[in-house]
Amino acid sequence: MNTLAQKIIDAHGGLETWQRFSSLTAHLKQGGALWALKGHAGTLDETNVTVGLGDEWASHHPFGTDGKVSRFQPGKIEIQDGTGQPIDTLADPRASFAGHTLETPWTEPQLAYFAGIAMWTYLNMPFLLAKPGVVCEQLEDWSENGETWQRLRVTFPQDIATHSTVQTLYVDQDGLLKRHDYDVEIAGGTSGAHYVSGYIDVQGLKFPTERRIFPRLPDGTSLSEPLVVSIDLSNFALHI
Template sequence: MGDLLDLVFQAHGGMDRWRQATTIHAKAVVGGVALPSRQQGDVFANTDLTLDVQRQRGVFANFTNRGRRGIYTPGRVAIEERDGTVLHERHDPRDAFGGLGPTSAWDQLHALYFGGYALWNYLTAPYLLTFPGVQTEEVEPWREAGEQWRRLRATFPPDIATHSTEQTFYYDDSGLLRRHDYRVEIQGKAPALAAHYTDAHRTVSGLVFPTHRYVVPVADDNTPLAGPIIISIDLAEINIE
């Protein structure tokens, strides 16, 4: 790993601890305009999720109805009853966004894929930056909020479901994540750049997580706009196994 990534792992619990972790369980409150604009406003409003750390998989309890669950993997999403009966499923779910525009309505499986990969990416960072095929390089620093943040540019391989192939992570002097830039490619042609801010970091079982997140649009000069809040995420509870 490079010097910056070494610092980042020291700040977020260390590589050894991440390798030992198997699951992240969290309760989250999700807001913002993104999902309501797709007619899926309540699907993740209060979500109870369990994410595998070592592979892309997530389970969302009480998804769309009490007793049901949403199952996310990059190649399949499904809504099941408690006994495992499959109510709805979709294979190759990313392909289902083809032809949809920036204002098109989503169904529940669209939302499950989006929320599944997004939350998995957010909660497994920075560990996902060490997955096979991910390339990282430190780029020029960025000054914001009276601080200078070091920046890491990451390029993701096609087998990792994520927002965009190229993303930029911003870290403060201690190595904590403060901002994360990406384009949500499933939104359609020429998606706008978004800035995802993180704070209220908390240590849980030796790993460090931001517990408050919000996403805003970015101006042409790379400065954040005041709004609208595209997505907000507040973690009310986190447990690690």
């Protein structure tokens, strides 16, 4: 494994500890401009999210009103009612975003797809670096706000559904994530700079509790506004 990738994984608790668990649940509060722009203001302002660790799936519960629940898998989205009965489905969901721009509204299943790939990626990072087919390359260091961060370019294989094929991680001297860059392919390749902070220890693994996503410029710098998405996480629980 790439030396920097190994350092990052170890700093977050180590691959052996992560592999003891099959899923993670957390309480989720979200804000930012994206949700209203996509036609879903309030739907996921406060909810719970469960993601598979390793296996790619995620669920938001509740998903909006009436006790609905989402179920994301790369090849299928399902929205269920409060009794677990499917009320909306979308097969081959990524193909449904063809031609989308940042301003294109989403259907509920499309919202569930975006939220699913986002939270699965975020909560499995950095342990995704150890998955088969993931390629890592260390880049030149980056200076921001008086700090120097190491950078890792990550290229994902086609069988992992995530924001973009190529992403960049920024880490401090201890190997903890500070920033995560990607281009949201399903929203016209919109570029984001995703800052993480507020680390806590959860059953031997380290997770950030605060995430703030801002626009990213071509030179790699980020804008301080608008706030595209804010994510605050609490009540983490790992499940065997």
